């Protein structure tokens with residue numbers, strides 16, 4: 001969306017004169033701003049405010065709510081399937097002159113028994129809303145049951161993977177559930193058990209070791225059971241078995257153990273690196289087998305292996321993705337005007353993570369490190385600035401201001417995910433005349 005938005009601005013006269021056409025193919029009719037999903041799960045932000053509707057911001061582009069199923073760059077064709085997820089339609093063929101590949105990444109799952117049946121992902125607005133409802137439902141369940149084993153497993157929440165997605169989601173939900181527990185006559189925050197399982201020896205690899213250590217201490221201070229150098233071995237029948245030998249029942253299992261490039265890339269004739277990302281030059285042109293740019297194709301974001309002098313390749317994160325999208329649009333316009341493209345020069349990252357209301361960790365580009373309320377304010381200010389729509393910035397700011405004025409809303413609306421359940425439960429009257 002960011003690349004198309006910029007191209008739309010530069011090419012507007014040509015687009016309106018019918019001399020150029022931009023087609024955006026995306027299965028969701030919106031862009032999702034992932035760094036604020038944890039706050040959606042915590043109920044601090046309305047889910048609709050972290051998404052940007054494509055048709056509203058790209059009026060001069062042709063937006064197709066569909067999925068690309070295959071790319072054949074040798075003949076400059078893509079196949080597009082508009083059937084809803086889970087259904088298979090007949091893909092339509094589209095031709096193009098220039099191609100921008102940016103399908104991002106998907107959760108990196110593992111063959112853990114029981115994960116597919118009981119695990120929840122955390123990479124979309126739908127998953128953030130579902131997780132919020134699910135956590136609140138567990139509090140309702142624990143408060144209402146007389147079965148101690150069921151109560152214990154309802155109050156046990158397991159997160160696997162301690163990057164910014166896992167740590168942010170756990171910290172925000174723990175904060176929200178701690179507050180929500182006050183509304184139950186027979187629950188206290190101490191009854192809730194939060195477990196964070198991380199395969200490596202540290203959390204938050206995106207942050208400095210000092211801030212990661214501070215976050216670890218803060219989580220442990222909040223009684224979060226953080227298990228480093230540990231993996232989930234099984235989740236069969238909702239019983240968690242960890243590699244350190246522990247075993248316990250939990251009705252919530254959230255999988256945030258990293259990402260892998262979008263599966264679409266395997267169905268293309270583009271050159272991929274060992275990790276499955278599209279090999280790119282610093283100019284964001286796709287690298288051909290002979291080491292020269294492959295004509296007419298560009299890539300950016302999580303799906304692209306873009307060289308970074310400080311590391312081997314740019315890490316998959318929103319800062320690189322947004323900066324690359326801007327440069328990609330400029331380079332593509334330059335190519336149309338026969339000007340040379342500019343290389344991507346990665347800037348130092350300025351990461352931050354919110355750990356619940358008024359708590360966070362952040363570092364600045366100059367190496368400064370902040371914790372607590374000041375880090376939290378900086379985190380919010382940064383994401384407000386980066387949200388790619390003025391309208392959304394105002395809406396998110398309003399959510400935050402209202403959240404400061406009123407009590408948190410902690411009711412579960414799990415039934416909205418099963419809109420037909422009540423109707424089906426009513427049964428079918430086979431003898432209407434009686």
Ligand SMILES: Cc1cc2nc3c(=O)[nH]c(=O)nc-3n(C[C@H](O)[C@H](O)[C@H](O)COP(=O)(O)OP(=O)(O)OC[C@H]3O[C@@H](n4cnc5c(N)ncnc54)[C@H](O)[C@@H]3O)c2cc1C
Pocket residue numbers: 025026027028031032033034035036037038066067068069102103104105122123124164165262264300301302303316317318319320321352
């Ligand atoms: C929960 C969470 C929290 C995060 N927090 C941070 C953070 O705090 N800071 C940070 O820097 N980064 C963060 N990230 C990472 C960041 O969101 C990503 O790096 C960034 O979104 C990558 O941008 P992208 O455009 O490459 O991919 P995406 O934003 O994932 O966009 C790719 C789009 O391509 C679409 N697509 C996929 N396959 C197809 C197909 N076959 N056909 C058509 N369209 C397709 C997808 O629907 C998607 O909308 C977070 C990620 C998550 C999941």
